[in-house]
Amino acid sequence: MKTIKLASMPTIKRLPAYLHVVETAARDGREYISGTVIAEELELEPIQVRKDLATTGIIGKPRLGFPVAELIEAINAFLDWCNVHNAIVVGAGHLGSALTGYEEFRRRGLNIVAAIDAESHKVGSTVNGVPVFAPEELAETVKTFEITLAVLTVPSPSAQSVANQLVDCGIKAIWNFTNVKVKVPEDVIVQKEDLTSGYAMLSVKMRAQKLSS
Amino acid sequence: MKTIKLASMPTIKRLPAYLHVVETAARDGREYISGTVIAEELELEPIQVRKDLATTGIIGKPRLGFPVAELIEAINAFLDWCNVHNAIVVGAGHLGSALTGYEEFRRRGLNIVAAIDAESHKVGSTVNGVPVFAPEELAETVKTFEITLAVLTVPSPSAQSVANQLVDCGIKAIWNFTNVKVKVPEDVIVQKEDLTSGYAMLSVKMRAQKLSS
Known part of the structure; x- marks a missing residue:
């Protein structure tokens, strides 16, 4: 595997x-936004904002600032x-259900299409419109829904064994909300x-x- | 107000x-733990671990590492x-309820004693043993329970107005889970x-x- 340089984590x-x-x-119909305005809004140093945004490849125009549409795209x-x-x-x-209902995720490309729960009374129902399956159905569900990412919100004692099962199903990315490493x-x-x-x-x-x- | 120097945020x-x-x-009965062991466990550089822990005022012993009981206390x-x-x-x-049930918080001194919800069918009930009150009861609840911290998990459109009410009730610290600044x-x-x-x-x-x- 080649090593890809990532931008800094805080950025x-x-x-x-x-x-x-x-x-x-x-949404306010503005075409340009200055680094200073962004900095004020987020209580950051303007130099920090310009450095962070440079990571995305965008360059501001003197006096005008950053072109809004291009910045969003970048x-x-x-x-x-x-x-x-x-x-x-x-x-x-509760946490897993909250995440299925988190509107912003969907707008950002995080498409939660299925849930798994060990409690049999939840299986067959839906949470925020997302169908709930039994643990035995994990492999099949991953395949059917072409799932690439798992959000781990099981109780801590089950975290490692469920992570192992996810890996066995071919999952390559886990978002871990448990307190187990x-x-x-x-x-x-x-x-x-x-x-x-x-x-x-x-x-x-x-x-x-x-x-x- | 005096300015107090904080340790770095990532630390x-x-x-x-x-x-x-x-x-x-x-829990495993160990008396000492080395910075290297901690670093391996958390996939960090040993030098980073030693620097971070120095912030708490603790100093490791050569060959032995950090005294476990003292490190926990520090x-x-x-x-x-x-x-x-x-x-x-x-x-x-869902999110607010998940947080009331988050065991680790209580062990860390975060004692969630009450909840507020605008949906009248929830008022008078409990979530994970925490009583739910109506928005009109906010000021009284804050006073009765000697509340110093508010966890904000309302829908985004209400975030600012609820924050204003919290400030009016004398709350000096808000943990904001909405996407509104x-x-x-x-x-x-x-x-x-x-x-x-x-x-x-x-x-x-x-x-x-x-x-x-």
Whole structure:
């Protein structure tokens, strides 16, 4: 496997926020948006915004700023959000159900087409319009729906064994919402979502707030 | 207000993962854990781990590594996770409900004691044992339960108006799960949780995977 150089992680993570601001500008009928306006909206340094956006290959015009339509296209192309990824949610509890109903995902090419749940009373029903299948139906469901991405929202004790099953079904990308660091073969991508990271940030800021007030 | 220097954001965001690894070592009865072992477990550079952990004031011993019990205490103290924060979830939909049931939060001092929902059939019921109140009861609930933190999981169009109400009730910290960048007075902390950031990372990695296979 060749190694592809990725943009820096913080830059990539900020791109959706830029996209959001620029899309709002487009809806407001604006043709150009300056890096400074984007920076103010997101409380970032203008130089940071220009560096981040340069990653997508877009160049602003002096005095005018970035052309809105092209910038939207450039960010979407960079994130590969023009292509649709069929996804399966494994574990249709509260979090899994919330993710099936997350409108923005669909607009960004994340197409959740099926869910798996171990509770038999959920099997055969739908969550936000997404059909729920039994664990035994995983391999078949992945094949039928041409699924390339799995969203892992099972209870932590099942995380590794379910990840193994996903790998056996040929899944090459797992979005892991459990607090287990699952082990997978080298050619499988795992993106771990850790809600306690955000809480850690919040806690540190709250402590600083308390100290400074 | 004095300005307090915070540790770098990526460092803070990694601390919960360190805590998780070190707690596992403690459960396995280990007295010391080396930076190298932590680094391997989390797929980080050992130098990064040592730098991050130094932030909490802990120093490893040559050959032995970090004392497990002290390291756990240092991380918890740094994150202020020994103190309990009473929190309210505003918007008891799927995501809000998922958060009330997130076991790890409680262990980290995030004590969700109440929820608010605009749907009248939910009011008076409980979600994962957490009582649900009506929007009109917000101010009273905040007072009764001595709530200092609000978790914002309302639909995006309501995000700003609900944030305003939270500020009016004296809330000084908001964990924002909507995709709206809410405006608040300077002395109010907002931590925005953006699920599309993780999806952006995943998308870029999947594109790189496709290109390299």
